[in-house]
Amino acid sequence: MKSLRRALKYLFPYWTTASAAFLSLVLVSATNLASPQFLRLAIDGGVVGHQWSAILWAAGGLLGVAAVRGVFTFLQGYLSEKASQGVAYDLRNEIYAKLQGLSFSYHDQAQTGQLMTRVTSDVEMVRQFIGQGFLQLMGALVMLAGSSLVLFVMNWRLALVSLTIIPGILLVFARFVRNVQPLFRQVQQKLGALNTILQENLAGVRVVKAFAREQHETKRFGRANADLLAENIRVTRALNTTFPVIFFFGNVGTFLVVWYGGNEVIGGSLSLGQLVAFNAYLGFLMFPIFMLGMIMATMTRAGASAQRVFEVLDAESEVQDRPDAGPLPAIQGRVAFEDVSFRYAGAEHDALSHVSFAAEPGQTVAVVGTTGAGKSTIINLIPRFYDVRSGRATIDGHDVREVTLESLRSQIGIVLQETVLFSGTIRENIAYGAPEATQEEVEAVAKISQAHEFILEQPQGYDTRIGEGGVGLSGGQMQRIAIARALLLNPKVLILDDSTSSVDAETEYQIQQAMDDLMVGRTSFIVAQRISTVRNAGKILLLDGAHVVAQGTHEELLATNHLYGEIVSSQLRDDSHQQSATFAVDS
Amino acid sequence: MFGGHFQHQASIREEKAANGKAVVGRLLGYLAPYRLRLVVVLLLTLIGAASAAGGPYLVGRAVDSFIAVGDRTGLAINMLLLLGVYLAGLGARMLQGYLMGWVGQNTLALLRGKIFHKLQRLSLQYFDKHDAGDLMSRLVNDVDTINNLLSMGLVQAISGALSLTGILLAMFGLYWPLALAASSVIPVMLITTNLFAKMARRAFRKTRETIGDVSADLQEDIAGIKVAQAFNRTGLNQARFAQRNAANRDANVGATAITSAFSPTMDLLSTVATIIVVTFGGYLAMEGMVTIGLVVAFLGYVQQFFWPIQQISQIYTQAQSAMAGAERIFDLLDTEEDMVDAAGAKTIPHIQGRVVFEKVDFAYDPLHPVLHRVDLAAEPGQTVALVGPTGAGKTTVANLIARFYDVTGGRVTIDGMNVRDASLDSLRSQLGIVPQNSFLFSGTVADNIRYGQLEATDEEVEQAARLANAHDFILRLPQGYDTVLGERGNSLSQGQRQLVAFARAILANPRILILDEATSSVDTRTEMLIQQALEQLLQGRTSFVIAHRLSTIRNADQVLVIDEGRIVERGTHDQLLEQGGLYADLYRRQFRDVEEKAATPSLAS
Secondary structure, eight states: OHHHHHHHGGGGGGHHHHHHHHHHHHHHHHHHHHHHHHHHIIIIIIIITTOHHHHHHHHHHHHHHHHHHHHHHHHHHHHHHHHHHHHHHHHHHHHHHHHHHSOHHHHHHOOHHHHHHIIIIIHHHHHHIIIIIHHHHHHHHHHHHHHHHHHHHHOHHHHHHHHTHHHHHHHHHHHHHHHHHHHHHHHHHHHHHHHHHHHHHHHTHHHHHHTTOHHHHHHHHHHHHHHHHHHHHHHHHHHHTTHHHHHHHHHHHHHHHHHHHHHHHHHTSSOHHHHHHHHHHHHHHHHHHHHHHHHHHHHHHHHHHHHHHHHHHTOOOSSOOOTTOBOOOSOOOOEEEEEEEEOOTTOSSOSEEEEEEEEOTTOEEEEEESTTSSHHHHHHHTTTSSOOSEEEEEETTEEGGGBOHHHHHTTEEEEOSSOOOOSEEHHHHHGGGOTTOOHHHHHHHHHHTTOHHHHHHSTTGGGOEESTTSBOOOHHHHHHHHHHHHHTTOOSEEEEESTTTTSOHHHHHHHHHHHHHHHTTOEEEEEOSOHHHHTTOSEEEEEETTEEEEEEOHHHHHHHOHHHHHHHHHHHTTOHHHHHHHHHHHO | OOSOOSOOOHHHHHHHHTTHHHHHHHHHHTTGGGHHHHHHHHHHHHHHHHHHHHHHHHHHHIIIIIITTTOHHHHHHHHHHHHHHHHHHHHHHHHHHHHHHHHHHHHHHHHHHHHHHHHHHSOHHHHHHSOHHHHHHIIIIIHHHHHHIIIIIHHHHHHHHHHHHHHHHHHHHHOHHHHHHHTTHHHHHHHHHHHHHHHHHHHHHHHHHHHHHHHHHHHHHHHTHHHHHHTTOHHHHHHHHHHHHHHHHHHHHHHHHHHHHHHHHHHHHHHHHHHHIIIIIHHHHHTTSSOHHHHHHHHHHHHHHHHHHHHHHHHHHHHHHHHHHHHHHHHHHTSOOSSOOOTTOBOOOSOOOOEEEEEEEEEEETTEEEEEEEEEEEOTTOEEEEEOSTTSSHHHHHHHHTTSSOOSEEEEEETTEEGGGBOHHHHHTTEEEEOSSOOOOSEEHHHHHGGGOTTOOHHHHHHHHHHTTOHHHHHHSTTGGGOEEOGGGTTSOHHHHHHHHHHHHHHTOOSEEEEESTTTTSOHHHHHHHHHHHHHHHTTSEEEEEOSOGGGGTTOSEEEEEETTEEEEEEOHHHHHHHTSHHHHHHHHHTTTHHHHHHOGGGOO
C-alpha cells in the first residue's frame, strides 16, 4: 500500500480538478436527498390537497433537481477522469523518461514486452483507482462515518449491534488485500511474460517464418496464455469469495438488528416505529460498505501495479552524471584507456582485461580481433555506455565518468554494429542526432556515405518513409544511412563499429575514399573484419580473449604478430596464384 | 516514431460503425461454447435476485406478523428463514461471480490465442506495414476492454433487464394507462442511448487507436534505446512520446465527456417519467379515477425504474469501449491471409534441391519493381553465389525461394514444383536460412540452436555448434549451453550471435541452405574455419550464398551477379574474372591490398 500512497502523490498537480470532482460527488448525494421532498409536496399538497399548483411546483422542482444533479454527475465523472488521465499521462512520461535514461546494462537485461506492460497496463490499473476509486473511497468513508453517527444518535444500542459486523468485514478486507495483492502482481507479471513472447515473436518474425516455427510459437504463446488465464481465474476466485461475503455481512447486520430489536420491541424497551426507522437507515450504512468492497478490488490491483511501476522508476542507472560532473569542453580528440577492465553483468569472465592504449587527435585506430574478443566493448566504453570496472577511459585527459553524458556523447559520432533505424522519413533518420540540420547538410553526409544516389531512387527521395509501414531497405543501405547519421553530428571522435559489414566492397571503398578528407582532424575508431578496411589505419589494436595482444601499424603487426598474420592470410589465402595478373591492372 | 501512422483508415472505420450489431453478435458468438455455464449463471442470478427481493419481504413480515404481535418463536423461525435466504444469496452470488469470471477469462484467453494464431499466419508483407507495438496493443489493451464487459457488464445487464421487466409488469398490472404514460419515455431513452452510443463508439475508437500509437512508439523506442542514447536524442524522443501520450489522454478525456453526459441525460428522462406519473397520476387521483395509494405505489416503481435503466445504459456505454476494441481485434482477425497454402497445396516431398526461377518479376510495392525477369537454375548440390551492390535484390531472391513473398510475375520452382503449390510448412522446414540480421530469442543457447529442430539431442546441438565454430565460446559462457540469453540474444556479441544462428541453420539439417551474409560480423579467421566445415556440410545440398566478401564465394559452382534487379553476369568465379565485367571490378576492390601481399610473400598461404 506504500506504493499506492506514493501513486496518490501524482494527484497533487490536479488537486483542484480532483477536489471539484469530490465536491460534485458530495453535491450529487445532497441533491438525492432533495427529490423525496418534492414528491412529498406533490402527494400531500397536490394529490391529497387537490392543488394543481403544488403538483406543478413539485414537477418543476423535480426537473430542477434532476438538472442540478445532472450537472454535478457530469462534473464528477468528467473531472475525476480528467484528473486520473493527467496522472496516467505524467506516470507514463516519467517511466518513458526513466527508460530513456537507463544505461545499456539495464536494457541488456530488461525485456521490452515487460517494460511495455508496465507503461501501459500497470499505469492503467493505477489510473483506474486514482480516478474513480479514490474519490469513491473518500465518499464511502465519509458516508460510513456519517451514517454511523446518525445510527448512534437514533439508537446507540441498536447501532452497537449493527456495528458488530464491522470487525468481520475489516477482517475480510485485510485478508483480501493480503492474499490478493500478490495474485494481482502475478497477473501483471504473467501479462508481461505474454507480452514479451508476443514482442519477440513480432521482432523475430523472419526467423519464425524461415524455420516454419509458427506452430511452436503458437504453443509457446499458448503456454503463457494458459498461465495468465490460471492467474486470472485465481483472482476471480478470490474476488468472488470476498464480495459476496461482504454483502452477506451487510445482510447479517440487518438480521441482527431486526432480531435483537424485535425482541426489544416485544420486551417493550423499544417502539416498533423506532425499529422500522432504524432499519431503514441501516441501508445508508450498508451502501458505503458494499462500495468499499468494490473499491478494495481496484485498490488492491492498483497497489500491485503501482509497485511494478515504481520498480522501474526506482531502478538505478549505473551510468549517470555524477553530481559534480561538468560539461566536457570542446575536445581535441585524444582518447586513452588506462589499464581498463570491464565485465558485463552476470558474466564470469572479463570482456576487457587490463587494456591500455592511446589514440592521438586525428588518428585512425582500427580494432581487429577474433569474434567475441571485446572489439565492440572497447567502442562502448568511449561514449560511456557502460562504466569501466577498473582503470579509466579518458578523452583529452578527462575521465569520461567526470563529465556530463550529454556533452560527452554530443562530441562522439557512432555507428553501432546493429543498425537500428526508426520509422519516419530518410531525412528524419539521417538528422536523428541533429534535427535542425539543413537539407544541404543532410545531403552532404549522405553523399559521403554513398547513400545519396539510392536515396534519390526512392519514391519520394529524402522524404521516403522507411521502417514499419514504409519502404524496405537492404542491410547495406541501412548501414549507409546509419553512417550518414553519425557523420552529420560532425563529431571530433568518430566510431564505426563494423559499420560496413553489409556493404559491398566497391561501395565500401567509395565510402572510405570519401571519408578520407572527412577524417582529417578527427579521431576515429574502426572495427572491421576486412583487412582492406583497416590497413591504412594509423594504429591497429589487435584483440584476443579480452586482451589487447598487440598494437601498431599494419606493417608492424604483420612483421611481429602471428595472429594478425593469420587473420590477414585468411582473407588472402589461395588467391595468390591468380591474383597478380588481376591486380596488376588495378594498380 | 516521427509521427503519423499508417493504419488510420478513417473511411473504413466509419463503414464499420454501421456494423455495431455484427460486432456484438460476433463477440457473443465467442461465448457460445459456454452456453451451459451461462444458463447456470442465469439461474444463479435469478436466485440472487430472489434472495435480494426475499430479504426485505421477510424483514417486513417479521415486523408486521411477529414483532407487532409479540410472537418471539415466530420471529425466531422467521429470522432463521431470513438467514437461510441470505445464505442462499451468498452461495448464488459466489458461484455466479466465479462462473461468469471463469467464462469471461476463458473467452479472453481464447481471443488472445486466436489473435496470436492469426499473426502467425500473416505474411511478412503484413509485418512490413504494421507497427509491432500497435499489434501488441490489440492483443493486450484492446482485449482488456472486452474483459470489463464480460466479467461484470453482462451479468449486470441481465439482472438489470430482469428487474426492469419485473417493474414494468407490476406497473401495467396495477393500472395500465398510467403505466403506458410513464413508459412513454422509454422510446426516447432508446433513441438517446443509440445516439450516445454512436458518439461514444467514435470517441472510444480514438482511444484505442491512440493507445496503439503510444504502444508503437514505446516498442520502437525501447528497441532503439541505444541509438537514442548515443545520439543524445532522449530529450526529443521524450517530447514526441509526450505528444502521443497526450493524444491518448485527450482521447480518453473526450470519450469521458460523452459517457459522463450520458447518465445525467438518462436521469433527466426518468425524472420526466416521474413527473408524468405525478401530474397525470395526480390528475387521475383528483378526478377520483385512481386511489392516492396507487399513485404513491407508482411513484415508488418509477423511482426504482431508474436504477436498472441507469445500470443498463452505463453498461451500454462501457460496451462501446469494448466494441471499439473488438473492432480492432476483428479487423486484425479478418485480415486476408495473402500467404496461405493454396487449396490442394501439396506437401513437398523430400527435396532434391533443383531450384529454378523462370522470368521472375517482383516488387514490394507495385511502383517499384525490385527484380526483372530473373532466370536462374541451381542443380541439386550446387552452391550458387549471389553477388552485387547493396540494394540490388540479392536478399529478395533468397526471400522468394522461401516464399516469404509471392512473385509478381513468372514462377519459382523447387524440383519442378511451383513453390506456391507446396504447403508452406513442408517447404520451409526443408530450408535453412541464416538471415542478414541474426535474430536470437531469449532462452538458453541450446534452445536457440534447437529452434528449427526441437527433438535434437544435446550431442547434435553440440555438433552443430562445433561446425559453426560456436562451441568454444559457448563453453566459456557462465552456464555453457544452458546460459540464458537476453532479449535478441543481446548478451552475445554480434559475431557470436551469427555463429549461433549458423549453428541453428545447420542443425535444422535443411535440403536447401540460404546464407544471407551469414558471417558478416564474424572475423575472417573464424569464417575460414566455418567454411571448411561448410564444405562438408554442403555436399548434396543446394545452397545460396550472399556475401560481400568475395573470398566466401570463390568456390561457388555458379556466381550470379545482380545489379538493379537483373542478373547481369553469370558463370564461375574464374569465368567472370576473365570477362572483366562488374564482378571482376568488385573483386579487384576487395583485394586492393594486393601490393601489400606482394611485399610480404611469406604470408601467402
